[in-house]
Amino acid sequence: MAESLVPRPLFKRLALVGIGLIGSSVARVARARGDLATEIVANARTEATLSRVRELGIADRTEIDVAAAVAGADCVMLCAPVGAYAELAERMAPHLAQGAIVTDVGSTKQSVIRDVAPFIPTGVHFVPAHPVAGTEYSGPDAGLVDLFQGRWTLLTPPPATDEAAVERIAELWRRCGSMVEVMEPGHHDRVLAIVSHLPHLIAFTICGTADDLADESRQQVLKFAASGFRDFTRIAASDPVMWRDVFLNNREALLEMLARFTEDAQAMARAVRWGDADYIEDKVKRSRKIRRSLIELKQA
Numbered sequence: 001m002a003e004s005l006v007p008r009p010l011f012k013r014l015a016l017v018g019i020g021l022i023g024s025s026v027a028r029v030a031r032a033r034g035d036l037a038t039e040i041v042a043n044a045r046t047e048a049t050l051s052r053v054r055e056l057g058i059a060d061r062t063e064i065d066v067a068a069a070v071a072g073a074d075c076v077m078l079c080a081p082v083g084a085y086a087e088l089a090e091r092m093a094p095h096l097a098q099g100a101i102v103t104d105v106g107s108t109k110q111s112v113i114r115d116v117a118p119f120i121p122t123g124v125h126f127v128p129a130h131p132v133a134g135t136e137y138s139g140p141d142a143g144l145v146d147l148f149q150g151r152w153t154l155l156t157p158p159p160a161t162d163e164a165a166v167e168r169i170a171e172l173w174r175r176c177g178s179m180v181e182v183m184e185p186g187h188h189d190r191v192l193a194i195v196s197h198l199p200h201l202i203a204f205t206i207c208g209t210a211d212d213l214a215d216e217s218r219q220q221v222l223k224f225a226a227s228g229f230r231d232f233t234r235i236a237a238s239d240p241v242m243w244r245d246v247f248l249n250n251r252e253a254l255l256e257m258l259a260r261f262t263e264d265a266q267a268m269a270r271a272v273r274w275g276d277a278d279y280i281e282d283k284v285k286r287s288r289k290i291r292r293s294l295i296e297l298k299q300a
C-alpha cells in the first residue's frame with residue numbers, strides 16, 4: 001500500500017469515559033486496528049472496573065479521575081449511562097483541550113444534547129452519536145471487537161457543528177465497521193423509542209407479570225419458557241441503570257409509542273374476544289413480513 005494510503009490514527013489520544021460493553025468494544029477495535037488512536041485512556045466510576053481493564057490490556061492508561069482522563073485528549077467519548085452525562089460534562093469541561101471533539105454513545109440524543117452541550121467550552125466540538133448495537137451484557141468483559149460490524153451508528157450533531165469534526169467521528173465509526181447516518185436528534189429519539197426502548201419496556205413488563213403469577217404457574221413459566229417467553233427474558237436481562245436512564249431521558253417519545261402500542265394491543269384483544277380471525281391472521285402476516293425485511297437488510 002502506498003504510504004499516503006496507509007490509514008493513520010484518527011486521534012492522538014482517545015479518552016473513554018465509562019468502559020463497559022460499548023466503551024470496551026471501542027477500545028478492542030482501537031487495539032485490533034491500531035488506527036483509531038495512538039493512545040487509549042480509560043475512565044470508570046470504580047477502581048474494580050479499571051483494574052479489570054488493565055488485566056484485559058485494552059487501554060494504555062486508566063484514570064479514576066475524569067479530569068485526568070480527558071486532559072490532553074483530542075477525542076473524548078462518553079460511554080457511561082446517559083443519566084450520568086450532565087455531571088460528567090460539568091466535571092470534565094474545564095480540562096478539555098482546545099480543538100478536542102467530545103462525542104458519546106448514549107441511547108437517547110435530545111437529553112444528551114440538553115445535558116452536555118451547555119458545558120462544552122468554545123473551541124471544543126460536540127458530536128453526539130449512538131451506535132445501534134449491543135447485547136444484554138455489561139461491563140468491560142462483555143465488549144466485542146465486532147459488536148459494531150454491519151450495524152448503524154447515528155450521528156445527531158446540533159446545528160452549526162464543525163463539519164470536519166462530524167466527519168472524523170463518522171470515520172471513527174466506519175473504522176469500527178459501522179454504517180453511518182446523520183439524523184435530527186428528535187427524530188432519532190422517536191425512531192429508537194419504537195425499535196428499542198418500547199421493546200425493552202415490554203420485555204421488562206412481561207417478565208414482571210410472569211414473576212407475579214402464583215408460585216405454581218411461575219414454575220411452569222420457567223419450565224416451558226422455550227415457547228416464546230425465553231426471547232423476552234434475554235432482552236430483559238439488560239443493565240437496570242442503563243435502562244432506567246434511557247426511559248427517563250426519552251420520556252415523551254417512549255410514552256407516545258407506548259400509547260400507540262396500547263391502542264393496538266386493545267384492538268388485538270377485541271379481535272380475540274369477538275373471534276375476528278381475519279384481523280389476527282393479518283397482524284401475524286404483517287409481523288412475518290417485517291421479520292423477513294430485517295433478514296434481507298442483514299439486521300436480524
Ligand code: NAP
Nearest residue numbers: 018019020021022044045046049080084106107134138139
Ligand atoms: P455498561 O456496560 O454498564 O458500562 C457503563 C460504564 O460507565 C462502566 O464503565 C461504569 O463504570 C461507567 N459509569 C457508570 N456510571 C458512571 C458515572 N456516574 N460516572 C462515570 N462512569 C460511570 O454500559 P454500556 O452498555 O456500555 O452502556 C454505556 C452507554 O452506551 C449508555 O449510555 C447506553 O445508553 C449506551 N448504549 C448501550 C447499548 C447496549 O446495548 N448496552 C447500545 C448502544 C448504546 P463502573 O463499571 O466503574 O461502574
